[in-house]
Amino acid sequence: MAKKILVTGGTGYIGSHTVVELQQAGYEVIIVDNLSNSNADVIEGITAITGQRPAFENQDCTDRKALKAVFDKHPGIDGMIHFAASKAVGESVQKPLVYYRNNIVSLLNLLELMPEHNVKGIVFSSSCTVYGEPDRNPIDENAPIKPATSPYGNTKQINEEIIQDFVHSGAPIKSIILRYFNPIGAHPSAKIGELPLGVPQNLVPYITQTGIGIRERLSVFGDDYDTPDGSCIRDFINVVDLAKAHVIAIERMLQDKSDEKVEIFNLGTGKGLSVLELIRVFEKVTGHPLNYKIVGRREGDIEQIWADPQKANNVLGWTARETIEDTMASAWKWQLHLREKNIM
Numbered sequence: 001m002a003k004k005i006l007v008t009g010g011t012g013y014i015g016s017h018t019v020v021e022l023q024q025a026g027y028e029v030i031i032v033d034n035l036s037n038s039n040a041d042v043i044e045g046i047t048a049i050t051g052q053r054p055a056f057e058n059q060d061c062t063d064r065k066a067l068k069a070v071f072d073k074h075p076g077i078d079g080m081i082h083f084a085a086s087k088a089v090g091e092s093v094q095k096p097l098v099y100y101r102n103n104i105v106s107l108l109n110l111l112e113l114m115p116e117h118n119v120k121g122i123v124f125s126s127s128c129t130v131y132g133e134p135d136r137n138p139i140d141e142n143a144p145i146k147p148a149t150s151p152y153g154n155t156k157q158i159n160e161e162i163i164q165d166f167v168h169s170g171a172p173i174k175s176i177i178l179r180y181f182n183p184i185g186a187h188p189s190a191k192i193g194e195l196p197l198g199v200p201q202n203l204v205p206y207i208t209q210t211g212i213g214i215r216e217r218l219s220v221f222g223d224d225y226d227t228p229d230g231s232c233i234r235d236f237i238n239v240v241d242l243a244k245a246h247v248i249a250i251e252r253m254l255q256d257k258s259d260e261k262v263e264i265f266n267l268g269t270g271k272g273l274s275v276l277e278l279i280r281v282f283e284k285v286t287g288h289p290l291n292y293k294i295v296g297r298r299e300g301d302i303e304q305i306w307a308d309p310q311k312a313n314n315v316l317g318w319t320a321r322e323t324i325e326d327t328m329a330s331a332w333k334w335q336l337h338l339r340e341k342n343i344m
Ligand code: NAD
Pocket: 008, 009, 010, 011, 012, 013, 014, 015, 032, 033, 034, 035, 036, 037, 038, 059, 060, 061, 062, 082, 083, 084, 085, 086, 087, 102, 106, 125, 126, 127, 128, 180, 181, 182, 183
């Protein structure tokens, strides 16, 4: 019988790509999402790709009663992947309590319910934001965690600690914490992708929206950093590559392949690319120049960070495969799809 995986935030950007990979690997998926940052049409996209409709529960993970009802309705959940969270860094500075409540209460509820329902493992979406400004690059999992610079970043640090403390208290569960670098791109089918609400804060949606004319011009935040071309450097990781790592992580936990009860992995390519270099890649794959202007630095930005992904390469047997060209082409194809369907 297929193993059952509960995916919170499964209609979101990374969640939806992971649901596809889970279904294609033979898992049965139950999505819990309150649609606060996604919409139910994503289910149609997933179903169109895989030919299987995932179960969908429109529930809020901060509502313990509602979550318990989901576990009761779907008995025999084997593992869980917890994506559901609020993720806008700037908004978290304006509304810290909203972020602390949503991101922390959701995890507490899930952890409390896991043993009661015999769920063996949880994969948690963490972020390279926990490293702050690295002392050196590439950065590995043993690097120090730096004081958080936003309530959002702090929720990731606190959630990592909550998981560690709970598992090490003897709770009958395991966990894999995945620290994503900068996920970008979309499914090659262009049936699912990133759906930013309002003005995008992240670079790639801003680039593609500028490319298609929704935004007039991209502002590049700073060209006076201590990097070869002066713009910031990031490790841009293809979202489908990223999604695949979750399937491996779930398998690893459910098959009890590790003696460690909590494992942490960086998910990145291991290569740093600057903002200006990424713009060049976009121009190359679309064949059009992008309208952009260098402006001042954005407060709180990290100068440069890229992953040392060797632990994930060696232990999980996972490596980022997609080229940056194919990844940017997939982001563009998705933007064209949104235009064609009059979504954006
Ligand atoms: P997303 O906003 O697209 O997806 C999150 C989903 O969770 C949305 O569908 C939203 O409706 C849902 N959700 C939020 N709060 C909920 C709640 N209380 N109950 C039920 N559903 C809820 O974000 P994403 O980019 O797919 O990110 C997924 C996870 O990965 C998040 O935890 C995020 O912090 C983390 N992460 C994202 C990035 C990134 O750059 N996208 C980088 C590092 C880590």
